[in-house]
Amino acid sequence: MDDRTKxxxxxxxxxxxQFRRVGIRQVGYVPDAGHSRLIELCVNDPNIHDVVLTTEQxxxxxxxGAALGGERAALLMQSSGVGNCINMFSLMRNCGFPCLVLIxxxxxxxxxxxxxxxxxxITEASLKLCGFLTYRVDEPDHVDDVVGGGCDMAFxxxxxxxxxxxxxxIGRKEWTK
Amino acid sequence: MLDRREFVQELxxxxxxxxxxxxxxxxxxxxxxxxDHPLNFYLWGAMGGxxxxxxxxxxxxxxxxxxxxxxxxEALMGLGSLATIGVKQPxxxxxxxxxxxxxxxxxxxPSHTRAxxxxxxxxxxxxxxxxxxxxxxxxMSHIRDLVHNGGGPILVQARISNDAAPRxxxxxxxxxxxxxxxxxxxxLDCMNS
Numbered sequence: 001m002d003d004r005t006k007x008x009x010x011x012x013x014x015x016x017x018q019f020r021r022v023g024i025r026q027v028g029y030v031p032d033a034g035h036s037r038l039i040e041l042c043v044n045d046p047n048i049h050d051v052v053l054t055t056e057q058x059x060x061x062x063x064x065g066a067a068l069g070g071e072r073a074a075l076l077m078q079s080s081g082v083g084n085c086i087n088m089f090s091l092m093r094n095c096g097f098p099c100l101v102l103i104x105x106x107x108x109x110x111x112x113x114x115x116x117x118x119x120x121x122i123t124e125a126s127l128k129l130c131g132f133l134t135y136r137v138d139e140p141d142h143v144d145d146v147v148g149g150g151c152d153m154a155f156x157x158x159x160x161x162x163x164x165x166x167x168x169x170i171g172r173k174e175w176t177k
Numbered sequence: 178m179l180d181r182r183e184f185v186q187e188l189x190x191x192x193x194x195x196x197x198x199x200x201x202x203x204x205x206x207x208x209x210x211x212x213d214h215p216l217n218f219y220l221w222g223a224m225g226g227x228x229x230x231x232x233x234x235x236x237x238x239x240x241x242x243x244x245x246x247x248x249x250x251e252a253l254m255g256l257g258s259l260a261t262i263g264v265k266q267p268x269x270x271x272x273x274x275x276x277x278x279x280x281x282x283x284x285x286x287p288s289h290t291r292a293x294x295x296x297x298x299x300x301x302x303x304x305x306x307x308x309x310x311x312x313x314x315x316x317m318s319h320i321r322d323l324v325h326n327g328g329g330p331i332l333v334q335a336r337i338s339n340d341a342a343p344r345x346x347x348x349x350x351x352x353x354x355x356x357x358x359x360x361x362x363x364x365l366d367c368m369n370s
Contacts, residue, residue, distance in 0.1 A: 053257075060229075061229025061232070065229065065232060067359075068358055
């Protein structure tokens with residue numbers, strides 16, 4: 001297996017390594033195929049509180065509470081989940097809470113389900129309207145750098161940062177299975 | 178039925194290091210009316226989010242107790258978070274719902290609790306360690322003991338009258354409230370370490 005194929009397979013591990021580097025202690029998520037490996041890594045880490053949510057908007061409250069209590073948190077969600085969060089995101093902006101959201105995209109590249117398209121096609125624009133800086137990743141080789149940079153901006157500057165993991169990236173992972 | 182101000186006052190007297198998150202609307206005014214405190218995090222929005230803020234805080238500060246004081250409408254909007262809290266079982270988290278069975282901020286329209294939807298039953302179904310109704314001030318010492326010493330997660334549904342109390346408005350500056358809270362918590366951490 002060459003290095004490039006290894007990266008393609010293990011990009012969730014690279015995100016997890018960044019979580020470890022910056023000391024993420026709480027991770028909120030709704031179960032998701034694209035994030036399944038990262039969720040598994042977080043669940044198995046005794047230093048991380050993994051919080052399974054009934055809806056993504058709960059995670060926004062979790063992030064606020066964690067930050068108030070002095071801990072760093074991250075949210076994992078699918079693009080559809082962004083729509084569930086919009087009003088609650090005002091908490092992040094209003095109080096200047098650091099917010100790191102990792103989003104697996106649906107409704108774009110090679111999407112077979114048209115029901116995913118309406119939200120997927122406005123995900124990034126919605127995040128920007130909510131005050132998020134958004135960074136899109138298409139290549140496995142870029143995951144480590146972009147996520148690391150996003151972590152530093154969120155926690156260094158109390159900013160709201162969304163890492164948009166494209167469907168092409170996630171699809172490529174499935175392809176190499 | 179309980180008077181909301183008297184009930185909240187009795188809960189918060191001699192609160193020591195209790196961390197308090199108040200739901201938007203009247204619960205925020207009730208908490209402020211007991212005397213402003215740096216360990217109050219007042220919400221003026223984010224409806225449906227109070228319990229989850231409490232969970233994040235309780236997980237981050239396991240040696241301190243966290244009280245979420247909110248209204249029936251706010252709690253109803255975050256019903257799923259009771260299931261999420263039930264999964265995590267935070268021992269240091271208490272949710273007190275001030276239930277006047279109405280949406281006070283928008284003109285006293287009846288809420289779901291008015292129709293008999295029972296938040297205590299929901300909390301029990303969500304594996305809360307304790308969940309109970311209170312409607313008489315005579316039960317106060319028991320409620321105070323639960324809030325300050327009981328093993329959570331706990332939910333108290335307090336039936337309050339819907340008499341309007343004078344508005345007591347704390348700061349609406351989210352950054353200021355956050356920073357003040359974090360500074361006060363930081364001082365506690367220094368003293369305890």
